[in-house]
Amino acid sequence: MRRILRDLKIMLLTNLWIVPVVAALVGALFYFVAPPPPMYARMATGAATGGYHAFAERLREELASQGFELELVPSAGSRDNLSKLQSGEVQLALVQSGQELTLGSEQRETLSGLGVMYREPLWLFTSRKVKFERLADLMQWRLGVGSEDSGTQAVTAALFNANRIEPAQYPATWQQVGGSRAADALLAGELDAAFFVGPAENALIQRLAAEPTLRLVSLRRTPAYLARLPYLSEVRVGEGMLDMPQNTPERDIVTLGPVATLVSGESFHPSLTPLILEAARNVLKNGSLLDPAGQYPARPPLSLQTLSEAEYYYDKGLPILQRYLPFRIASLADRYIILAIPLLVLLFPLFKAIGPIYQWRIRARIYRWYKHLREIDQRLYKGNLSSDLSAEISRLENLEDELARVEVPLSYSSELYELHMHLRYMIERLQAYQRRGNEAAPAKSDSQPAPV
Known part of the structure; x- marks a missing residue:
């Protein structure tokens, strides 16, 4: 168990470089992801005794169950609602169909239809x-x-x-x-x-x-x-x-x-569209005296542009995550998933390179010792090894002691022990050269003529 923990420690320390890389990528993900939509909006409703206000009250209660706050703003009617939308005073308003035709084309482009709520x-x-x-x-x-x-x-x-x-x-x-x-x-x-x-x-x-x-x-x-x-x-x-x-x-x-149309202004966050429309569907699910159950909300009039989120809702219903998760969580997940895909594309080759890099770094701990052995071998081959072999042998023995303290995973122990053998082989080889040198020195002194 201790050996396994040691190997795990070595692996983690060896691959510690990946931590700042992943941290930088995740930081970029949080930096570039779009902020979550606000859980608050203002809606113009008309007179407090009118049908618009009654519907808006029921819509507010339904949205409150999702943690969304809808503030109701009384108004003088549809035309006043359009003015409030254009000024940015409100983000949503109920507007009687046909009233948008009183605006110019440029003014209508600042508005978007979310859907028809009911007939009037x-x-x-x-x-x-x-x-x-x-x-x-x-x-x-x-x-x-x-x-x-x-x-x-x-x-x-x-x-x-x-x-x-x-x-x-x-x-x-x-x-x-x-x-x-x-x-x-x-x-x-x-x-x-x-x-x-x-x-x-x-x-x-x-x-x-x-x-x-x-x-x-x-x-x-x-x-x-x-x-x-x-x-x-x-x-x-x-x-x-x-x-x-x-x-x-x-x-x-x-x-x-006409029909009562829910219209949004430029300050409305489009991501709130499925939340608003689903709440309206729940409010209207039982129908009314004149409107069959399940008929509304419906697509807005063609005189208003439709948000792509509304088109998706009418074609396919709620986004997949919002069918199973609360809106706030599903909305965040949608945003992070969009940017998480390119992040995973970058991380896949990065993690794939961990194995080869880990193997190279572990072997580098061992192979770097061969550099000194190679230098000694080259000097022996060229015959220019220092005459003082004792110092070189002592250096190699110190390296041998230092090598004993090197930790590598168990799977790389064979390569470490091969280095031990090669180091010992070089020490013994130098010792042999040293012995031959010592034996040759007296013979050379005996052959020299005695001094006169």
């Missing part, structure tokens, strides 16, 4: 006395067309424009009012009809649907509208879908509506 039907509630067939029939009634710069007003203006009814032609009885103000005025008899945009579950829509003095009417000629306004979609509402006790609507109707 356009509801037209009227009092019982109103007879409605076409939009032009509303010219004689007191109508709420939506508050200024709101999504509701944008949709109604587009529908009236398709009927060649421009804002300049609006009757004085039409009011730029929407939301709860329009609902209150409608219930108080101050308006004869009003438009609203929002999901069927919205508290305001449910309040109006439950009112027996009001009627929900159907918009006709929807194919003609869709041909002119492609950012809208057809919504079919069955009898009694909104309120069964009041049977609202009284019969199957058809209406139009």
Whole structure:
């Protein structure tokens, strides 16, 4: 066991050079890897009583379970949300489809669509006395067309424009009012009809649907509208879908509506896309009164560019690691794996060279002693070895003692013992030369003539 530990120590000390090399490569990996995405974002939601805010609250709760903090920022509506995105005040916002078309192409390039969250039907509630067939029939009634710069007003203006009814032609009885103000005025008899945009579950829509003095009417000629306004979609509402006790609507109707689109700005970190979309999928997994389960989120409108991370999500779902690991861990692993591959490419030949280098360094401990033996052998061959062989023999014996303290792994012991034999052979050879020299010296002195 002691021998094994000694061999292991020798191997580690011999290959100690690889430690700074690997440390430098790993340091480069941590230096060049992209920082992890922030676990925080701000989202513009619209009015606190609106459908956008209600959805954003559920999304915030879902993201909180993943350790992600979503701050909700109230706004005046879709147009205000777009402004906040462009200014960088928020990273995410819900925007009514079609609103992005009011921006220039350069402004739209700073935005990216993450996905459609749900449909936002356009509801037209009227009092019982109103007879409605076409939009032009509303010219004689007191109508709420939506508050200024709101999504509701944008949709109604587009529908009236398709009927060649421009804002300049609006009757004085039409009011730029929407939301709860329009609902209150409608219930108080101050308006004869009003438009609203929002999901069927919205508290305001449910309040109006439950009112027996009001009627929900159907918009006709929807194919003609869709041909002119492609950012809208057809919504079919069955009898009694909104309120069964009041049977609202009284019969199957058809209406139009935009879709609520989740849009990101330039300050949004793209790596957060699968986390946000998966949270939205969990929020919407059960569907709604009008949207089937599992239908949303869906691909964003073509009028907005789509992040590649969103395209991947809609094509293949979550990235592989995020299917099994928490987002924070999976995100870090994704980044390190990308740079770890070239690191492994560099380390593979490096570790492959450990064996030959280790073998060379161990043998170098032994072979370096042969240099002195070779020099003595060359001097013997040339006949110019020093006459004082005792000093050379003493030097070799000292080397022999020093060699005894050299440690090599057990597998290289045979080469060490061969060096011992060669060293001993050279000592004995020099000793033989020394003896022959000593024997020749008296004979030479006897042959010389005696001094006179």
